[in-house]
Amino acid sequence: MTRRHGRITAGRAVCTVLTAFGVLAGAALTGAAQAAAAAAGTTIAAGVTYRQFDLSAVKGTTHVHLVSVDLANPHVRVDLLYPGKIAARSPVSALADSAGAVAGVNGDFFNIDEAQHPDVEATGASVGPVIAQGRPLKAAVPRGQRFGPALPPGTTTEEVFGVGTDRRARLDRLRLAGSVRTPDGRLPLGGLNQYALPVNSVGAFTAQWGSASRLRATCGTDTDRAAACSKDTYEVTVRGGRVASVSATPGRGTVAAGTTVLVGREAGAQQLRKLSVGERVAVQKWLAATGSKTPYRFALGGVPVLRAGRPVAGLDGATAAVRTAVGIADGGRRLLLLAVDGAPAYRGGLTVAEVADELRALGSVDAFGLDGGGSTTLVTRAPGAHAVTVRNHPSGGAERPVPNGIGVFTAS
Incomplete structure (x- = not known):
């Protein structure tokens, strides 16, 4: 006390x-x-x-x-x-002055190092969900991929502090919701601008991510951050609602505005391999609050x-x-x-x-x-x-x- x-x-x-x-x-x-x-x-x-x-x-x-x-x-x-990007860092004083x-x-806590994966760069991206000016920027990584001290029992990486459009602050959880609509049906969306994706999932990376490599998203498991990177991965670039390109491995570099890069690992990679250049793909994504019905203007993990x-x-x-x-x-x-x-x-x-x-x-x-x-x-x-x-x-x-703060x- x-x-x-x-x-x-x-x-x-x-x-x-x-x-x-x-x-x-x-x-x-x-x-x-x-x-x-x-x-x-x-x-x-x-x-x-x-x-x-x-x-x-x-x-x-x-x-x-x-x-x-x-x-x-x-x-x-x-x-x-x-x-201005999720996978970037700057001192709090510089962030405050520029804003x-x-x-x-x-x-929030963040991906500060990659000692367990020497061939993979640390992205600097934060652990939990992020909303800025009412826009969802990223979702939470799996619990086992978290950096920072152990979470108290009953809590998750989806925990947020936020301020709603009613100008009231509250604690809540923000869960990623969304899907990838393909010619063969809908795939659940497992990640949004995250440095770590759940095993067997498909994640989306947008212009808000930054230029850091997306390979880190396929390393570790839901329970072990230090586990090896997946050898079963695939990447699909979607532009204008159609598949623009595909790759056997996750890439790096800035994602252009209006473009979404889908990264799959294990079962998610197998689903993405079914897509061909030119096929129609629609990505829907949002963060759903488990507590408040009031939309959040700002939130971080x-x-x-x-x-x-x-x-x-x-x-x-x-x-x-x-x-x-x-x-x-x-x-x-x-x-x-x-x-x-x-x-x-x-x-x-x-x-x-x-x-x-x-x-x-x-x-x-x-x-x-x-x-x-x-x-x-x-x-x-x-x-x-x-x-x-x-x-x-x-x-x-x-x-x-640091990757973010409260201003x-x-x-x-």
Whole structure:
């Protein structure tokens, strides 16, 4: 169980610049009035505040950074930060500045390396589903292909944090639905812009994927990420509703707008081999929510840690680390973006169970864990500034490029 330490620091009381990172560190404040001002935080923009404070945790004192977002304010919104392609990465500060965000944090866990497949490049693509500006960009990889700590019992890679068209945040699951209509009938669609496809399936890659090789999608199995790449694969390029080309192996390179590349493995590959150049093919794809009936404007993957005011069963209460999370309060009208500082003095961090406890103590009813460690980054833009500042100390000494994040935007 975490508790706030006596020393609290406010974003406006910054005294030290660490030039190695361009990160600001706050000085201690004393006195009831200063403590109250720190608790209220610094106003970044109307409806958006930032503050930082110490916590006493199981591994000692740690330091956290918190952005509060008022979605009830009609001038405030959140959306996906990403480099424009799924299989690409960029630092959170660059993503926020290019999108015009006033604040943001890193997002989902991702395909960071391929130590088990030395001949295959890591794609950098995230694990879970993604929706940006109301458009579905990708679906979830199989559970056994996930990067990151173990999922709590009863959760899946389809878990998302999202904000609906009603401007309310919620936790949900997004399941890929769709099919490939061929002259011989319909094939179920097993993947959308994913770095790993289910065994025996057919996946679709669109212009949103990027230029990374699609070979990685046929490596590993549903239960073992390290398993060998499939030797039974096939690729079909569909353009203008017809088969434009076929290949015995998955390729690489940017997928042109209006084009869909179908990649099959095992039974899926056998089905794709029945198609010939010139034949008509129609691909339907969407992400179906299992909870809310309200369409999502934005969603990204991660791990639920708090539901309906209760920590999710099976949370790790022993392993402390630098972490990122988002809490949902006030009926989905208020967000709390939390990042643990990675400075050596605080690197003991928080356990996942402590993250859930702290976000509940801050008023969250639901909460969602995001990628941590070297990925943890929280940025805000000072009033009047043209660029964001990294507020935490990245534990790797500099920002790690990441595939996506949560961006906070305000109307000018």
